[in-house]
Amino acid sequence: MKRPTILLNPGPVTLTERVRQALVREDICHREPEFVALLADVRARLARVYAAADEGYEAVIVSGSGTCAVEAMLSSFAPGDGKTLVVANGVYGERMATMLTVAGKEPVLVRAEWLDEMNLREVERVLEGDASISHVALVHNETTSGRLNDLAPFGALCKRLGRALLIDAVSSFGAEELSFADWNVAAVAATANKCLHGAPGISFVLARRDELETGASRAGSLYLDLFRYHAQQVTGSSPFTSAVHVLAALDEALIELEEAGGVEQRRARYQTLAERVRTSLDELGIPTLIDRGSLSSMISSFRLPDGCTYAELHDALRERGFVIYAGQGALSDSMFRIANMGDITDGDVDRLIAAFRELLGR
Numbered sequence: 001m002k003r004p005t006i007l008l009n010p011g012p013v014t015l016t017e018r019v020r021q022a023l024v025r026e027d028i029c030h031r032e033p034e035f036v037a038l039l040a041d042v043r044a045r046l047a048r049v050y051a052a053a054d055e056g057y058e059a060v061i062v063s064g065s066g067t068c069a070v071e072a073m074l075s076s077f078a079p080g081d082g083k084t085l086v087v088a089n090g091v092y093g094e095r096m097a098t099m100l101t102v103a104g105k106e107p108v109l110v111r112a113e114w115l116d117e118m119n120l121r122e123v124e125r126v127l128e129g130d131a132s133i134s135h136v137a138l139v140h141n142e143t144t145s146g147r148l149n150d151l152a153p154f155g156a157l158c159k160r161l162g163r164a165l166l167i168d169a170v171s172s173f174g175a176e177e178l179s180f181a182d183w184n185v186a187a188v189a190a191t192a193n194k195c196l197h198g199a200p201g202i203s204f205v206l207a208r209r210d211e212l213e214t215g216a217s218r219a220g221s222l223y224l225d226l227f228r229y230h231a232q233q234v235t236g237s238s239p240f241t242s243a244v245h246v247l248a249a250l251d252e253a254l255i256e257l258e259e260a261g262g263v264e265q266r267r268a269r270y271q272t273l274a275e276r277v278r279t280s281l282d283e284l285g286i287p288t289l290i291d292r293g294s295l296s297s298m299i300s301s302f303r304l305p306d307g308c309t310y311a312e313l314h315d316a317l318r319e320r321g322f323v324i325y326a327g328q329g330a331l332s333d334s335m336f337r338i339a340n341m342g343d344i345t346d347g348d349v350d351r352l353i354a355a356f357r358e359l360l361g362r
């Protein structure tokens with residue numbers, strides 16, 4: 001069977017046929033019983049993607065891309081009177097700091113270079129010296145470099161010092177491990193169209209139920225107020241028109257994930273695909289941008305080969321049926337990225353590697 005163009009960008013992903021069909025199944029109104037059932041099903045499945053979250057966390061669904069969920073999380077939970085520390089080592093961490101600034105909640109920023117690890121020592125020093133910092137926001141898989149940030153020591157620190165953790169898990173939710181209880185997690189933001197293999201347009205926040213039920217919203221925005229969404233979603237309703245078709249596709253994608261064996265199985269599959277791509281490109285003289293052991297399972301960042309621009313590489317691979325992804329900011333001329341989420345077969349990876357061999361004449 002002819003394969004579609006394979007998306008190797010970090011979302012949206014190549015959909016399975018089963019998920020694609022769910023997009024066109026039926027038109028439903030978000031005030032009708034069909035929607036109530038669909039919403040309840042998606043919320044329940046999202047809460048149990050990680051068994052440890054099922055007890056104390058609720059999924060709050062918003063229509064919008066991953067950025068929407070991250071901004072809604074910060075809007076709703078980051079205090080206006082206390083402070084939020086943002087730990088950044090890439091585009092997405094820095095974006096969280098910008099979101100807070102835009103909302104008038106000036107962040108405390110501990111920044112590291114984009115190819116480096118997050119700065120644990122500095123975070124510890126800042127937290128111990130400032131009791132008015134109640135929340136710490138950071139990115140799990142920093143898609144900028146592909147680094148899977150090691151959250152365990154940051155989570156343990158937050159737990160020890162009684163600070164609440166807000167995680168951008170947009171590119172890790174569904175594939176990488178998240179330890180809700182050990183890390184003092186207040187909320188996790190993620191999206192339908194990365195490791196969960198849904199279509200773009202729906203994103204969500206898993207937040208502590210007790211906080212949603214008894215806490216007060218800090219949102220300075222009506223549309224991004226998760227407390228408002230939660231109050232209605234527990235009754236099966238939605239305050240605004242939901243992306244119903246995309247929600248149906250997410251439901252199907254979550255069923256597919258469960259049937260395939262869940263998070264561990266998905267991570268194992270990603271690791272198999274990523275290892276093949278990394279090993280094959282290394283043999284062709286294209287090393288990873290950071291050490292292989294620091295990369296997440298869903299994406300690899302590589303140095304651009306000498307004498308080849310990103311545009312040339314992109315266009316040549318595009319002609320052969322693959323979409324790769326550029327670097328961001330100052331890294332845009334020196335790197336490229338290959339994600340391995342979505343409906344990617346072993347045969348697709350064979351063809352990708354053959355295409356690289358052909359292009360590099362090796």
Ligand SMILES: *Cc1c(COP(=O)(O)O)cnc(C)c1O
Pocket residue numbers: 010011065066067068070092139141142143168169170171191
């Ligand atoms: C993709 C991504 C986002 C933003 O998601 P959009 O869907 O592009 O809005 C945020 N954080 C991380 C870590 C991401 O990988």
